[in-house]
Amino acid sequence: MMRERTRLEQSIGGYRELEQGLEDSVTLIELGELEEDKGVIEEAEKELSRLLSVAQKRQLESLLSGEADANDCYLEVHAGAGGTEAQDWAEILVRMYSRWADAHGYKSEWLEESPGEEAGLKSATLLIKGHNAYGWLKTETGVHRLVRISPFDSQARRHTSFASVWVYPVVDDNIEVEINDKDVRVDTYRASGAGGQHVNKTDSAVRMTHMPTGIVVQCQNDRSQHKNRAQALAMLKARLYEHELQKREEVANAEAEQKTDIGWGHQIRSYVLQPYQMVKDLRTGVEKGNAQGVLDGDIDDYLEAALAQRLDRGASRTDKEQA
Structure with missing residues (x-):
């Protein structure tokens, strides 16, 4: 039960981190556009690219949900x-x-x-x-x-x-x-x-x-x-x-x-x-x-x-x- 709980906490935590990261990056881009700060925009875009890579990996991991996928x-x-x-x-x-x-x-x-x-x-x-x-x-x-x-x-x-x-x-x-x-x-x-x-x-x-x-x-x-x-x-x-x-x-x-x-x-x-x-x-x-x-x-x-x-x-x- 503890192993299952840990697995679920990691999955949910990973999703919430992605969600928060996306919101923060969008907010930074909006601020950068308002203040015409290209450095802030570029930094936010780099973070979005990283989040995309993480999201793609999470999507692959979502495939590992079959009844035996978690097994040895x-x-x-x-x-x-x-x-x-x-x-x-x-x-x-x-x-x-x-x-x-x-x-x-x-x-x-x-x-x-x-x-x-x-x-x-x-x-x-x-x-x-x-x-x-x-x-x-x-x-x-x-x-x-x-x-x-x-x-x-x-x-x-x-x-x-x-x-x-x-x-x-x-x-x-x-x-x-x-x-x-x-x-x-x-x-x-x-x-x-x-x-x-x-x-x-x-x-x-x-x-x-x-x-x-x-x-x-x-x-x-x-x-x-x-x-x-x-x-x-x-x-x-x-x-x-x-x-x-x-x-x-x-x-x-x-x-x-x-x-x-x-x-x-x-x-x-x-x-x-x-x-x-x-x-x-x-x-x-x-x-x-x-x-x-x-x-x-x-x-x-x-x-x-x-x-x-x-x-x-x-x-x-x-x-x-x-x-």
Whole structure:
């Protein structure tokens, strides 16, 4: 209750600050015009520009009001076809999201990793903890494409690699998800990894398969099979919940005649390192030349643009419904 109260106070306080700032700036401009003081007018106009930027960010944050947007989230990365090259790309993506989480004060925990045969990762699952973690990252689900000179090619040829990202919310106590035991197959196996806490000599890692949907989750971050089983069940509930959310959104998009091919199994962003540097989001058109900065976690522009696009779609759908 205290967390909810704090969140509401911050939201209302932010709106009131904008409102007061707007009134003060308009008053300053009026005074400047009366006294013919250009300095005062210019100062007020600068403040209005700043307020506009803040208002646009607040508008984006207003999108993070879905029933699961405020929750923590799971982030899965899977290497595509292409062996070591694709597995190295998957590891680069995991690093990118980890750095983004660190920069925003979120905590990230490794839940599962399947190392590549020579380098990189075949797959990995992170738990990212923090307010609105799912809300900010939910638009990252899709296929990410990398073009570069391969460090694994002795002839230094250019390669194209793919990796898929899946983001789904942690299901808290306010959301109920029922799972029938007969619908779930549980397999245990030995954890694998680079060593240390991720590896042990018992069958402690757990894989769960939901037979009706084909959804598979796995956890190996603890030496205890019971703890891994509990975490895997929580992940499975989260995946099933996200699966239902996706179905609802597809229905809504179809009704609004705005269904697109962007989603799981479709390319959403290209990262080009050779022959030039550019990262372009194919959904929103946002592109940046500082590819290394993006790979170091500077992805806010892409997240904000994707959320803004959803805002525009939501407004268009509302207008059609009212019409």
